[in-house]
Amino acid sequence: MKCIFKNKRISAVISVVPKEEYRFDDEYPLVKLTADKAKRFKKMMSLDRHRIAPPDVCSSDLCVYGLQRLLSEGTLKKEDIGALVFVSQTPDYFMPPTSNVIHGRLGLGHDVVCLDINQGCTGFLLGLMQAFMLLEISALPKVVLLNGDTCSKQMSQCNRVSYPLTGDAGSVTVIERCEAENPIYMDVKNDGSRHQAIMIPAGAYRNPSTVETLKLHEVEEGIMINDEHIHMDGAAIFNFTMGDVPPQVEDILAFSGDTRDSINHFLFHQPNPFILKQMADKMKISQAKLPNNIVSIIGNCSSVTIPMNMTINCGEQLQRESQRVCFSAFGVGLAWIAAVMTVGPLDVCKVVDYEKA
Amino acid sequence: MDKIKFYEQLAKILDIEEVKGDDVLKDFEAWDSLAVLSVLAMADSTYGASIKADEIRSVVTAAELANLVETKSKK
Numbered sequence: 170m171k172c173i174f175k176n177k178r179i180s181a182v183i184s185v186v187p188k189e190e191y192r193f194d195d196e197y198p199l200v201k202l203t204a205d206k207a208k209r210f211k212k213m214m215s216l217d218r219h220r221i222a223p224p225d226v227c228s229s230d231l232c233v234y235g236l237q238r239l240l241s242e243g244t245l246k247k248e249d250i251g252a253l254v255f256v257s258q259t260p261d262y263f264m265p266p267t268s269n270v271i272h273g274r275l276g277l278g279h280d281v282v283c284l285d286i287n288q289g290c291t292g293f294l295l296g297l298m299q300a301f302m303l304l305e306i307s308a309l310p311k312v313v314l315l316n317g318d319t320c321s322k323q324m325s326q327c328n329r330v331s332y333p334l335t336g337d338a339g340s341v342t343v344i345e346r347c348e349a350e351n352p353i354y355m356d357v358k359n360d361g362s363r364h365q366a367i368m369i370p371a372g373a374y375r376n377p378s379t380v381e382t383l384k385l386h387e388v389e390e391g392i393m394i395n396d397e398h399i400h401m402d403g404a405a406i407f408n409f410t411m412g413d414v415p416p417q418v419e420d421i422l423a424f425s426g427d428t429r430d431s432i433n434h435f436l437f438h439q440p441n442p443f444i445l446k447q448m449a450d451k452m453k454i455s456q457a458k459l460p461n462n463i464v465s466i467i468g469n470c471s472s473v474t475i476p477m478n479m480t481i482n483c484g485e486q487l488q489r490e491s492q493r494v495c496f497s498a499f500g501v502g503l504a505w506i507a508a509v510m511t512v513g514p515l516d517v518c519k520v521v522d523y524e525k526a
Numbered sequence: 527m528d529k530i531k532f533y534e535q536l537a538k539i540l541d542i543e544e545v546k547g548d549d550v551l552k553d554f555e556a557w558d559s560l561a562v563l564s565v566l567a568m569a570d571s572t573y574g575a576s577i578k579a580d581e582i583r584s585v586v587t588a589a590e591l592a593n594l595v596e597t598k599s600k601k
């Protein structure tokens with residue numbers, strides 16, 4: 170489904186990472202990889218290090234820290250927050266919604282919309298879309314989009330493939346109205362018939378948590394997981410990313426009237442460097458325009474990979490000037506969303522380390 | 527499709543000297559989900575062959591894999 174939003178813009182992005190950094194070279198013996206296999210895997214995935222939140226730090230903590238930084242640095246005022254949209258697959262509780270918990274922690278007034286969205290990889294773009302829709306309510310000043318994912322808590326540490334690729338992070342994006350028309354082009358697609366390709370099969374209400382669902386079983390050598398961990402069908406996901414995503418990117422460029430040359434940055438979700446490079450090659454997008462370093466230095470932090478990408482790779486530039494950006498996100502659902510818009514100059518576009526209050 | 531070249535590429539993915547047509551894929555120490563991913567990528571970029579997850583699971587030998595890639599090849 171294609172749509173256009175007008176007179177709206179992103180005004181600030183801050184991403185937050187836990188301080189705890191772990192190097193692949195130190196970790197691979199723990200996931201029971203031999204030195205030989207580790208070397209091959211490291212090369213294939215360009216692995217180096219990742220950020221993992223300690224057990225007592227939740228996605229919401231990372232988001233609240235980012236939000237408090239924006240408030241204390243004067244980028245955002247409490248009274249301008251008209252809505253909190255929290256997109257995550259690692260909420261604090263099943264209920265209440267984490268956006269309400271965050272609302273309480275910040276001591277916001279009552280005239281605020283609180284909304285949790287359960288989405289992963291496409292969570293930043295889906296959250297943006299929701300923010301643009303909320304801004305149609307004229308009484309609502311600004312929308313704060315919170316993306317937080319501590320996927321390491323859903324990942325088996327005995328999964329030699331997925332665990333080293335995983336990272337934890339949060340981000341805060343401020344969205345507001347603007348006088349300039351600034352058309353934003355989006356395309357949203359979903360295919361629920363493939364929902365089993367990425368899933369946590371148990372622990373909610375279809376298959377409640379039991380002793381059985383917590384038992385580790387071997388999927389293949391070196392991959393021990395239980396039914397409350399993330400399960401991934403790597404080959405099916407590969408088919409999806411190579412088959413469905415490139416045509417959508419072509420489509421959105423045609424829809425917005427852009428070309429590979431008119432776009433300054435292709436800021437894509439980064440599941441892992443191998444698959445993203447393969448995709449970039451297939452789409453004939455130069456690597457200089459399509460950063461692919463987040464998994465190597467932070468890990469795949471699900472819905473936060475795109476804001477992380479913005480702050481780490483284009484932070485200073487986006488604070489200084491406007492850039493034409495093509496976004497693409499794809500994953501759990503299966504869902505895939507693409508967008509083209511002009512971003513910047515932003516009030517803030519930076520990454521910070523989380524500090525416990 | 528140049529099958530000799532294909533076996534060379536497969537050998538490189540599996541980090542071994544040589545692959546023969548009647549070799550059973552599962553018998554290779556390095557034949558795991560990452561090797562499968564590498565084969566899918568190689569088939570796609572070198573031969574324009576889009577191979578489905580369940581198709582690659584159903585092949586047993588290197589020759590069967592080569593045939594699958596050749597059938598699906600668009601180059």
